[in-house]
Amino acid sequence: MDFLGTTSLGLLRAVPVTVLLFLASALGASLVAAVLVAMQQARVTQGLARAWIFVFRGTPLLLQIFMVYYGIAALGPIRHGFLWPAFREPLFCAWLAMTCCCSAYIAEVLRGALGAIPVGQIEAALACGMGRWTRLRLIVAPQVLRLALPAYGNELVMMIKSTSLASSITVLDVTGVAQQVIAHSYRTLDVFCLAAAVYLGMTAALTAVLRRIERSLDPLGSAPR
């Protein structure tokens, strides 16, 4: 097979790594973001949630990844503790950093959507005698999901692109494999363009899925087509 064919195949074989990292961090970040939003509702935990969001939104993800992989992993209690098998793995470190970082961005998205729910609806639900969980389940959550979806989708697209930073700590994702091939072949332009095409394919697929969900959640049919 010719060079471009083998390279494309090699890059495509690395797609599962990228997708796994993306899905795992998207799941982790969304869960942490939900916790952060909940923490922002109570005065005691508000400060901690705000500090978390401030730190992770205010520093580059690359630095956070290095901090986890080289910084935290070098600390004595981690190095000699029971967590070492996890922190030894670059993929785990990339996942941890991405989960923390993206949770801060997603929390801001969720908070924005939460603020867009009219107070009157909450009051009406209270007046109907709904408890906290019923309110959340029937009134708040369905609307937050719909309102937050476009911005949440943007975050997810950003996350797919951010997974490429994992290559800087030796994870062999699509970018990592591309760099490896270039180190052997010196064919920079072709290989990076192929890798770019692979990422474009992934982001386009995600955008298409998100648009479909958006449309199916939209009762008035006003979402852009």
Added chain:
Amino acid sequence: MDAELSVPALLGLGADGWGWALMAGAGLTLAVALAAMAIGSMLGAALAAAEASRRVWLVRIAATYGLVMRGVPELLVVLLLYFGAPGMLAGVAGLFGLPAPGSPPAFLTGSLAIGLVSAAYQAEVFRGGMLAVPRGQIEAAMAAGMGPVARLRRVILPQVLHHVLPPLGNIWQFNLKDSALVSITGLAELMRVSLVAAGSTRRPFVFFAAAMVLYLILTSASSALFRMIERRGSRWAGGR
């Protein structure tokens, strides 16, 4: 094992300290982000104009550019420019029969890469901003005898700035953080300096934490600045 330096000595301004180097790195980070923002503004404005034009091929080029730049990781763009630029330059030079000029400075390729990505996002912002001023107002200003400068200053800018400043502030924050990616080119900006310091002292935690603090200072100071300009701007536009 050699004696370990204390954290203040490591980060201090003394002979063994990395304080000056870290601060110089932060300055270079700021410079990369500023250069990228400027490149992104010019190209972004051109893209927005292209997308608003009546020529189909211009619209298509601008739309494709945006799609590609927003769908490809920033790291890939930085890598492509860094590794690809010498070859591209040699190719261009070869067309004119000149010898290959070697690799361009890392600052240039780095800020160009971040700027090219930034342009795609800034184009979106400018496109939205252009919609903020109805055509009728421009026509009315012309009918009232306003020149192009007066129109820009009294009619267009006050309304457009109001719409454009908050998203531009967000893009600036992304530029600032994306500038860390330029560290792979060896440019001694904040990320690179902290990596070098972490490697040579074997105290990664201390230096990455210090770099985080410096990035936080850069991002929060600039967001405070943007908020101030926004307040000023809205007063200027008639106190909205």
